[in-house]
Amino acid sequence: MTTQTLSAERRVRRITFSHRLNRWDVKVSPYLYISPFFILFGLTGLFPLVYTAYVSMFDWHIIGGQGDFVGLGNFEWVLGQERFWQALGNTFSIFLLSAVPQVILAMIIAAVLDQNLRAKTFWRMGVLVPYVVAPVAVSLIFSNMFADQHGLINNTLTSIGLSPVGWHSETIPSHLAIATMVNFRWTGYNALILLAGMQAIPRDYYEAAMIDGAGRVRQFFSITIPSLRPTLIFVIITSTIGGLQIFDEPRMYDTYGEGGASSQWLTITMYIYIRAFGQSGGGQFGHAAAAAWILFLIIVVVGLINLLITRALVSSTSASKRSKS
């Protein structure tokens, strides 16, 4: 190989060993330095994804292992299950009930924190406290508060003369209760990210707007929101992914962790878990893998829709601002 390269050498200058090493260093080293991420991603992200697709094509029992090839049979089976569609509906319902108020609330909190407050750090850290609490602990506390007969919330409701709500027995109240836990945990986190975005907006904009006579509200809608576009997209995409994969809170919402007797709060990830490991006729990895892939595709589609809507919304605001000014 060395002789070949030498004979094919067009330039006069001889490439020495150290030159070669240098070239290697320049070309290969950067990739070597960033490789840990990609190796890790390959092992923990890409491989499971591909392997799940492989498993989803087989009849695959948790203990019996790989069985016959069934092609798309598992997907057909999952899509034919009433419970799967119920779980899908529940997931979207909980997602909407949590993500929408969460982003709006986070926005308001961030805007308030962005003002000149006393003891800034205290307030900012305070917002993050719920995020530090373990989700399982949050669920335990909230499911106690939301207990149907002896819960704090229903006791309060009855004591002021209202009728108690079936937090566990009815569908929408159970979604509300779970969304409350999610919001409790994530609103502060999102608020801090939005706050970081707001702090990066040049203050000149606000000064100029103030001189032009724009009020606080007008400034918020015409400067803050359009400038926050990248941050907002990030927050919305991450809370979409998180919202559609919601598991801890509904799983811990009652002792059984199966989404209620009529699957009132069964979510897709819980459905996958129960198909694979749980007790209701569990142990079919093929079905679980198929459901997992369907969820993956749904998240991709919803993520794209979100991206388009957010772009359209935010850029139209900035466009209208530009046309007006």
Add this chain to the structure above:
Amino acid sequence: MSTSRRTTAAAVAGIAAFAMIATGCASTPAGDDKEITLTVATFNNFGYTDELFAEYEDANPGIKIVHNKAATSNDARTNYFTKLGAGSGLADIEAVEIDWFAELLQFSDKLYDLSSDEVDGRWLDWKSEAATDADGRLIAYGTDIGPEAICYRADLFEAAGLPSDRDEVAELLTGDWDHYYSVGEKFTANSDAAWFDGAGAIMQGVLNQEEETLESRDGEVIATTNPVVKDAYDSVLAASEGLSAGLQQWTKDWEAGFASGAFATTLCPSWFLGNIEGMSPDVTTWDIANVFPNGGGNWGGSYLTVPDQGDHKEEAKALAAWLTDPEQQLKAFVKTGNFPSQVDLQTADELLAVTRPFFNDAPSGEIFADRAVAVTVAPYKGTKYFPVMNELQNALVRADVTKNMSPAESWDQFVKDVAALG
């Protein structure tokens, strides 16, 4: 190729270093080979105390025991099947509950053969027969059984004008299920409290008295067509309308109900005594009546198994044999009320002398020894029993607890759900 050797070496070193980070530097010190650590995994409360394990460690130098406890039998089951499939990660000794034992039995080739002359005839026949696989290997050692009595609130009985002494209550309730319901009607006529906690528990009590319920002996799921199940479903829900507190087992509301006096009676397998004490520590009026509707009944009970994947199977087998020895099992009964499955203990004086202070010094040894004798039927629980029972319980919850379906609608849903189990 000599040119690139250094680079290769650097790359290899880098990858090796990275691999060490990735595996969390999980190099275990080889150390002293003589010290063996045995892990024991149980759930709920088996009554195996640290002192008990310390006793074994002292008698067997070189053995160290680590005890892991799962909160519920469901958690333990999920863990067991996941790791049995993975082929590693299980404890040296794993506890199994009777309801999902059959499911495990079909993978008996992954379990260690525990037969030995030493333990021959140690257990009640039906207990050890259930733990013997098709090839005649004994794959599990019995720990406890769950003979059922009735636990009741003496204060609520008294307030409703019923006798409250435990012998009188036993006499009052002697009879079949309909008799139990009719006494309940008398009770609820004079009290704000309900008669029993929920339809789910009663259903367990009724079905555990039948030979074939959810599955036939040849392994077919017959839950939706078996008249025994449908009749039980209809009669339990009909009775629940006036008598049930509408609480689902193991939920927060249900736990609170034990303390608040939401209901007057509950079906009471021996292992349940410890749970009642834990859920209503301030109540002084819980008592046990030596009676059970329609004769006797067994609910639950467990086994110890030694998975074949372990490194120290012989040592684990010896420890399991020691733990299920009558002497140790008696200690467990005193501790938690888990009634032993060992023949020698059924009539042992030490066992009969045991009383429970929390239940007003009820002679629990005597009562549950009687209740164990009254058990005549060993219900057949096959591989699908656990998931089907789960759906049946869900059906009862929909009609009795959340009340978002009528019993008939909920039954139709149950039929669909069982079909979907596939």
